[in-house]
Amino acid sequence: MGENFLLTNDVAETLYHEYAKNMPILDYHCHLSPQEIYENKKFKNITEAWLYGDHYKWRAMRANGIEEKYITGSASDYDKFMAWAKTVPMTVGNPLYNWTHLELRRYFGVEEILNEETAPSIWETVNELLSREEFTVRELINKSNVEVICTTDDPVDELEYHQKLREDNGFKVKVLPSFRPDKGLEINRDSFVTWVERLSIVTGNSINSYDEFVSSLESRIDFFHELGGRVSDHAIDVMMYAHATNNEVDEIFKKALNGEKVSLEEEKQFKTLTLIHLGKKYASLGWAMQFHINAHRNNNSRMLAELGPDTGYDSMNDDLIAKPLVQLLDALDREQGLPKTILYSLNPRDNHVLASIIGSFQGDGIRGKIQFGTAWWFNDQKEGMLEQMKALASIGLFSQFIGMLTDSRSFLSYTRHEYFRRLVCNLIGEWVINGEVPYDIELLSGIVKGISYENANEYFQF
Numbered sequence: 001m002g003e004n005f006l007l008t009n010d011v012a013e014t015l016y017h018e019y020a021k022n023m024p025i026l027d028y029h030c031h032l033s034p035q036e037i038y039e040n041k042k043f044k045n046i047t048e049a050w051l052y053g054d055h056y057k058w059r060a061m062r063a064n065g066i067e068e069k070y071i072t073g074s075a076s077d078y079d080k081f082m083a084w085a086k087t088v089p090m091t092v093g094n095p096l097y098n099w100t101h102l103e104l105r106r107y108f109g110v111e112e113i114l115n116e117e118t119a120p121s122i123w124e125t126v127n128e129l130l131s132r133e134e135f136t137v138r139e140l141i142n143k144s145n146v147e148v149i150c151t152t153d154d155p156v157d158e159l160e161y162h163q164k165l166r167e168d169n170g171f172k173v174k175v176l177p178s179f180r181p182d183k184g185l186e187i188n189r190d191s192f193v194t195w196v197e198r199l200s201i202v203t204g205n206s207i208n209s210y211d212e213f214v215s216s217l218e219s220r221i222d223f224f225h226e227l228g229g230r231v232s233d234h235a236i237d238v239m240m241y242a243h244a245t246n247n248e249v250d251e252i253f254k255k256a257l258n259g260e261k262v263s264l265e266e267e268k269q270f271k272t273l274t275l276i277h278l279g280k281k282y283a284s285l286g287w288a289m290q291f292h293i294n295a296h297r298n299n300n301s302r303m304l305a306e307l308g309p310d311t312g313y314d315s316m317n318d319d320l321i322a323k324p325l326v327q328l329l330d331a332l333d334r335e336q337g338l339p340k341t342i343l344y345s346l347n348p349r350d351n352h353v354l355a356s357i358i359g360s361f362q363g364d365g366i367r368g369k370i371q372f373g374t375a376w377w378f379n380d381q382k383e384g385m386l387e388q389m390k391a392l393a394s395i396g397l398f399s400q401f402i403g404m405l406t407d408s409r410s411f412l413s414y415t416r417h418e419y420f421r422r423l424v425c426n427l428i429g430e431w432v433i434n435g436e437v438p439y440d441i442e443l444l445s446g447i448v449k450g451i452s453y454e455n456a457n458e459y460f461q462f
């Protein structure tokens with residue numbers, strides 16, 4: 001993992017070291033806590049920074065036979081760190097191995113391999129550094145050359161800390177809310193009615209009809225916009241489409257408000273029309289809309305009951321997505337309401353499907369208006385990233401790609417952008433070495449800078 005880590009030719013080395021490496025980071029999708037940023041949290045140790053919320057590591061530890069006590073349970077932070085150190089050598093081939101050592105090197109200057117033998121000294125070294133003021137979360141963000149962070153926020157969230165951060169002139173990084181209305185779309189969840197009641201409270205609106213529901217959601221989008229929000233995000237685990245009129249969905253909505261479950265067809269109609277209303281609102285404000293499709297969440301019901309969601313028990317789904325996705329995008333486009341859109345599927349089998357679909361809806365003079373989003377979750381590793389980039393390059397325009405995001409809950413994950421940029425530069429370098437692409441350094445450096453930062457900066461207009 002020296003300076004030319006992942007770079008296998010001199011073109012790649014030039015592109016990375018001279019053009020990609022020092023570009024700022026726009027992290028347009030992550031799960032960091034705005035409160036921890038505002039309060040400028042200082043981690044008490046590397047276990048809190050690394051293991052308190054990272055279900056990627058939790059999955060690896062479970063697969064390595066570590067007892068849950070040492071993962072999310074009652075063990076001491078030191079014992080949890082030792083359990084992780086025991087697991088790391090076993091992650092060879094998984095990006096966790098590279099990310100772990102990139103983070104140790106880039107943030108803490110530790111170049112040793114982490115294992116049970118080196119763990120005690122690394123524990124001491126890293127924790128001493130974390131105790132210093134220059135290792136608070138704001139300093140970790142500044143050290144990573146981050147310009148913008150888009151957190152993931154519920155529409156009913158008061159965005160207290162985003163407001164406080166806007167007023168805090170001591171921190172130059174923009175921390176912006178992303179509108180994640182999943183709980184308002186899941187009409188058959190037991191929590192739906194309570195969520196609608198919360199929406200009514202935060203908007204001050206009575207919500208007794210579908211129209212009132214939609215206008216309340218739109219008022220929250222305006223609120224997010226006032227605080228700099230320019231991105232929405234939807235976990236669309238099952239891509240669905242069913243045409244319906246407002247009157248038809250009004251009846252479905254009122255049925256749900258009365259505590260009744262709606263049919264699958266009615267759920268599809270409600271979700272379809274609501275996404276159309278939201279998409280049109282996003283478009284009117286110049287926002288980008290993200291669809292995270294085909295996740296299979298909370299597979300282990302026993303552990304869901306014990307630990308809750310986002311704890312490492314999810315997987316890829318294998319539903320067919322093309323037809324309903326195209327129907328939804330077309331419905332929005334027909335009404336001139338299709339916003340800038342970023343499409344991700346958790347199943348790489350969909351890579352070429354998405355790379356081809358985006359070409360059906362480009363336009364309005366917006367470069368890369370419709371994006372095939374970067375390799376997501378189980379796919380944000382070398383093979384997954386390369387497969388996504390090759391599919392996009394083969395069918396769409398790689399040059400218009402808005403590139404990487406961390407999608408992380410850890411303040412140490414910004415090295416994923418370095419990992420990604422190295423792969424981008426090496427891929428282009430290989431094309432040059434193979435004679436597929438001219439060694440036009442002006443052209444290629446422009447593409448590298450675009451994918452690393454400039455495309456996203458132009459796309460989002462934060």
Ligand SMILES: O=C(O)[C@@H](O)[C@H](O)[C@H](O)C(=O)CO
Pocket residue numbers: 031235292310376377407408409
């Ligand atoms: O945004 C999502 O739903 C997923 O990214 C999910 O949060 C997952 O836990 C994750 O962070 C994958 O990187």
